[in-house]
Amino acid sequence: MNQNQYSTGADVGSSKIEGASITNRNNIQSSNESSITPIASEPKLNDPTHSNKLQAFVIRTIWTFVMIGVFFFILSAGHFWCILLVLFCQITTFKECINITVENSQLINLPLTRTLNWYFLFTTIFYLDGLSVWQFSSKYLSKIPVIGYYLNWFAMNHVFISYCLYVSGFVLFVKSLKMGHLRYQFKSLCITHMVLLLCVSQAHLIIQNILSGLFWFLLPCGLVIVNDIFAYLCGITMGKTKLISISPKKTLEGFLGAWFFTVLASVLLVKVLSSSQYMTCPIVDDLKVNVFSNMTCDLNPVFIPQEFRLPPLTIFKSLNLPASITIKPIYIHAINLSSFASLFAPFGGFFASGLKRAVKAKDFGDSIPGHGGVTDRVDCQFMMGSFTYLYYQTFISENRINVSSILTTAMMNLNEKQIVALIVELNKFLVEQNVISIEFYNNLLEVYNQLV
Structure with missing residues (x-):
């Protein structure tokens, strides 16, 4: 028995020794493996993460050029297609903002909520753009006997009809x-009106810019794009100071550097765009024009060189500068627009970033491969477009009254007899100015008396 005990003890002892040796070998092997870990952790060519980033970069680059090509094609196609582009961005932005801010699961039990969102959208578009559509289509639609009459009635009572439509939606x-x-429904209503105010209403002003001339549409768009590019380039090269907490990658150096380069770019853009009357001429009564239409018009004075006297300062005299300079005023206005595009328009993008973080969304959508949604691309454009409209109306517009606007006003506010009376009075004035004959006026007067 003692022998068995000793033998058993020996076996146990040997097992412990063998176990220890195996453990030591394992430790040595693991230490050797850990010593070569840095080599194994180096990036490989077939790393899926590296491949995904490269693929995303390629897709983003391709679609960038696609968007640039489509944009310039639409510009050359004419004002009508530019307006359709803005309407597309208007509707798509509304859809994306609503989609990321509402809980879709709630819509299963509340089908009318989504319907009301779209109802308020098209009611707002009708109120904002209804008269503009009638102004440029009245000469075609008014010739249709029945439809023309009812469309004219809608145009005459446009504001009241818009109010009734909105009240119906409210009810x-x-x-x-x-x-x-209730909490969800009122939240959805507030979000809908916020998007209508910040996106749809400002997009309406961009359409008005297009009617004033493609220059006032393309210049603001170009300034925002240039500012975005140079904000990125200046940020990655000089950026050290964080600008705003909701966008950690935005830096003060990039913000100010982009301002400088955007001002320089505005001078170049004005030089290129102001040389074409297709860009500078406003639309009077025909939306069917395009780049081949050979448009001509009386230029706005801001596109005509003017003489400006320099203030009698000592520094100007010491530099032997002339007493006055001749320059197109549009260059001065472009510097003001570029400053707004650099210092204020980016906050439209910051607002969009804050909204995405609030709802924990990376992008507003995936309609543009590699770029997210349409809202991600036009978030700054809305604010820039509204400022351009107000700036143009305040400092640049000549507030001209043209034949088209007078005819549209007459057709919207006068019946047939009143329009004939207006024609008679105009012809009476022309008779007094010896422009038309008295016989022609008398014949017209007989027609008027028969109608009365």
């Missing part, structure tokens, strides 16, 4: 309220 919203969903 439908109140009727659709359900207990247990």
